[in-house]
Amino acid sequence: MPSKEQTEALKIYCNCLQSAKKRLELIEGITSRRLRIDHESIEAEFACLQLRKTLELIAFASVAARKDVYSQAHADFASHWNAKKLMAKLEKLHPDFYPTPAAVTAPDARGVKKLVPQRWPHKTRQFSRCR
Numbered sequence: 001m002p003s004k005e006q007t008e009a010l011k012i013y014c015n016c017l018q019s020a021k022k023r024l025e026l027i028e029g030i031t032s033r034r035l036r037i038d039h040e041s042i043e044a045e046f047a048c049l050q051l052r053k054t055l056e057l058i059a060f061a062s063v064a065a066r067k068d069v070y071s072q073a074h075a076d077f078a079s080h081w082n083a084k085k086l087m088a089k090l091e092k093l094h095p096d097f098y099p100t101p102a103a104v105t106a107p108d109a110r111g112v113k114k115l116v117p118q119r120w121p122h123k124t125r126q127f128s129r130c131r
Contacts, residue, residue: 009064016061023050023057059087 002010005100029035030047038044 012064013061016057016064020054020057020061023054026050027054041051055087 009032027047077121099119105114107113
């Protein structure tokens with residue numbers, strides 16, 4: 001049975017990923033033109049903000065299991081407006097903080113799906129152009 005701390009960490013993790021999922025749905029709505037703000041530059045800005053918040057949520061979810069790291073990362077989070085700096089800070093606190101990508105296999109004869117790790121050498125490098 002999980003401890004109270006583990007249960008709290010799991011709640012943080014699930015809440016972060018649930019929020020990230022909602023933000024990705026908003027981005028998909030904007031890019032597919034199903035969600036309209038009727039001002040193209042505001043739509044682009046809105047989508048970019050949601051993407052940045054999604055990345056932050058994934059990062060925080062990834063360190064939620066380590067309460068000490070999560071607390072330290074979250075304490076000065078507001079000062080990290082620059083995505084590159086935020087990701088560098090989180091990587092310094094916990095080098096494997098970002099999730100490892102995986103592909104889901106087709107169900108086997110018993111209906112079981114498996115996760116197969118995928119190679120993704122870039123981790124935080126994709127943020128090098130973020131400002």
